[in-house]
Amino acid sequence: MTANDRLAPATRAAQALRMIDARTGAVVPGVEPASTFARDEAYAPRQRYIYARDGGPTVEHAEAVLASLDGAADSLLFASGMAALVTLTETLAAGDRVAAPRIMYHGGQSWLYRLAERRGIHLDLYDQADPLGAARAVRGDTGWLWVETPANPSWDVVDIAAAAQAAHAAGARLLADCTAAPPCALRALDLGADVAFHSATKYLNGHSDLTAGVLSLRDAEFAAELRGLRALMGNVLSAWDAWLLIRGLRTLFIRWERSSQNALAIARHFRGHPKIAQVLYPGLPGHPGHAVAAAQMQGGFGGMLSLMVTGDGAIAHDVARLANVFLPATSLGGVESLIEHRKAVEGPHSVVPPQLLRLSVGIEDAADLIADLEQALERAG
């Protein structure tokens, strides 16, 4: 156990594991952008670094912070969340079975459908809104169970411990997409997941200024296989973005708390509102996933919530257009609040109801955010 392990996760994050620069004493380590590393007199690598496609000092620092927060044997950083998922699925072989949610992050879903069409992967789809859906989807020959919690855009909550039990009973691995519940709120590996995936583009970085993806692994051997694949696929995160991500991670805990408080205030304000038919937020006791979320998450329920407007989809579309404080953009988990008409963004094949507005609530003043939604609802339709 190192000195860092005895400190609370919030302390480890705020100090980025207290990796003081050995040459200068700087409390903020520098960025090391080198693509290649010189050998010593004996022609051996001076440290373990050879070439930046394998990773480098700045990427490793960010990975160490993430592994510490996730309680992982190892965490790997990629150039985007999708790069991480694509690399993970490169370990699948033709004939392998994957159980995945029918409604899940659309990029990951498109990739799995492609693997099913072109690479001989068997895909079993299940309904994530059904608390037993994931467990029932697991068959004797399932290789991977894929869950997302809370899941876009209804914020259904998956009981990770129950999903892990079902997966492991069948000899399958559990992958948890925890993008909407970062490790300050939920430690999927502690609950039994084999891989915790995060799009670090979202809460982990938190400032909407980079794309990155993380795989946190329970098993060091599997992590080593993935490190080898990442080097071959060439999709490691750049040193500059790893450095920015370290800076973002320092404020993860307070950003999460503030976003959660703001989202809860918005959810409570619009619950029962004449222009809102339904508020989808796991922090509200009426949400079907509330009890599981309360048991497996800490520090709040996060900043993601959806509002179903009364009336037709044109009203929701108008609200997204007429908001002034909320920015009309996709993505989530940043300090600035975003509003999205998901149906319009996903296109005609989208299964998202047209009345749904997806909000990513940031750290601004809650009263400003509520007043903005009120004025947009007033002017819409």
Ligand SMILES: *Cc1c(COP(=O)(O)O)cnc(C)c1O
């Ligand atoms: C954004 C996102 C991803 C993909 O991550 P990128 O960084 O955009 O490649 C995967 N899953 C979820 C839930 C996401 O929100």
